[in-house]
Structures are given as C-alpha cells and as structure tokens.
Amino acid sequence: MRRIFQLLILLFILALVVIQFFQPEKNKGEIDSNHILKSEQLPEEISSLLSNACLDCHSNQTNYLWYHQVAPVSWFINGHITEGKSELNLSDWGSWDPIDKITALDDMATEVKKGKMPLQSYVLIHRKAKLSEEQKASLTAWAESLSEKVLTGE
Template sequence: MKKKILLFLLFVIIGIQFIRPDRNESVGIVTTNDITQQYRIPADISNILKRSCNDCHSNNTHYPWYTNIQPVGWWMQEHVEDGKRDLNFSEFGTYKPKDQDHAMKEIVEVIEKNEMPLNSYLWMHGEAKLSEEDKAALIDWAKKLRAEIAAVK
C-alpha cells in the first residue's frame, strides 16, 4: 500500500512539472508607459530599482532556476502578480496622477518600515537588500517625484 501511495505521489510530482505558469517577461521592451519614459530617473535610482524592485514590480521579471520546479514556480508567479497589482513601474504612465502620487507615498512608507523588498525575496536574492544609502536615495527620489507629480496635476 505504501509503495502505491509513493508511486502515485511521484507521478503527481512529475505531472505538475508540465503545468507551468505564464512568465512575466518582456525583456528589452520599454513602452511609453514605463516610469523611465514618464519621468527622469537618476542612474543610481534606476540601478536600485533594477536590483531590488523590478522583479516583482515591472513587466520584466528575472526568473532564477528554481522557479522551473513546480509548485515553486506557481508560488513565485503569485508573488509577482501581487507585486504588480500594488505597483507596476512598466505601467506607471497608465496611473492617474493621484495614483502615481499614492504609489510614491507608499514607496516611502514601505522602505521606512523595512517592508520591501520582502524577506522571502531576500532569502534567495541577497544582492537586493537595500543599504541605508539605498533607502535614503529611494526615499529622497520618491519625495521629489511626488512634488513633480503634484506640479503636473
């Protein structure tokens, strides 16, 4: 009986490897709605966003090898979809000015509270950890961008 259960579980595990989530990849495609096309982003901020934010908050996720193993890939894709629902830098131009302002306000808040990047992301992506200098730069940038957005309203 145990052998049959183990064999069944093995078939299930192998079978789910063929059910893959959609990938969040549009590498090299930058639309006019991308935040970099809407506002001037300093090089240091752009580098921080690429390193620590864009995997979950843009249309360009870099997938590590382990996301090819299910159910890890499903879990990762759910995190990416949740992140994009909250903030998508690739679609920032589609946001109303009040929503852009709110997004920048949220960036300041989550960085000040050390809520982003998520600890679960940092476990496997240590390079994404924000230094105190990174945090200060992002907060300063978000506040300046809020002022720029308010001036456009």
C-alpha cells in the same frame, strides 16, 4: 514495509513530474514607453535599485532564475508577481494621472522605510535586493522629491 516506502517515493517523484505540466504564464511582457525606466529620467542609482529590488514583482518583466520555473516554486513566485502587480505596476507608470503617481511614490517610500518591501522571502534569494540604510534613504528621498515635482507640475 519497504515496498510501501518505495511506492511512496515513486508516487512522490511522479507527482513532481506531473505538476510540471501545470505552469503559470510567465511575466514577460514588452517594455514600452510607459515603463518607469523609459518615461522618467531616473538617477542611475535609483534605476538600479528599482531593477534589483522591485521590478521583478512590480512590472511586466520578471528575471527568472532556473528554479523559478520548477513547480511548485513557480506557483509561489507567480502568486507574488500577480499580487505585486495588482498593487503597483511600474510598467504602466507613464499612463498614470499625477494623483496616482503621488500616491504610488508615497506608498513606495512608506513600504521601504518600514522595511516591508522588498518581500523578505525575495531578499533571502536575491542578495542585491537587500537594501542598506543608505539605499533605503536614497530611495525614499527620491520618491519624496519626485512626488513633490509631480505635485507642482515641474
């Protein structure tokens, strides 16, 4: 019985080691002039809110913590990044039509208002991403006012 138990632990450790060789590609692209932080004159508060709460999953650059690079956590994180970027990639902001920008801003405001973004699992680990009511209000007000500006072509 004890031998079987030891063997199982050994197999488990071995499996953990083996899966480390199967790592997703890291989300570490260049920041170019289309990135929202470059192509838009954002108020200081908004750029730090976006950086702290959204850009890890909604841009081509993720700030990884060490254990994000350990499988199977890395697979889980990569799933969020890939899915988040396919919905909204703020690294491409500058290349969008006004309609795309307005849609994205409206979606961002809605998700933040409803408390659906940033993802709960992310907020648990990234305390800076936990938005206070005031921060949610600033982010939504900003999204709404920028949306209006884009609409009127200012």
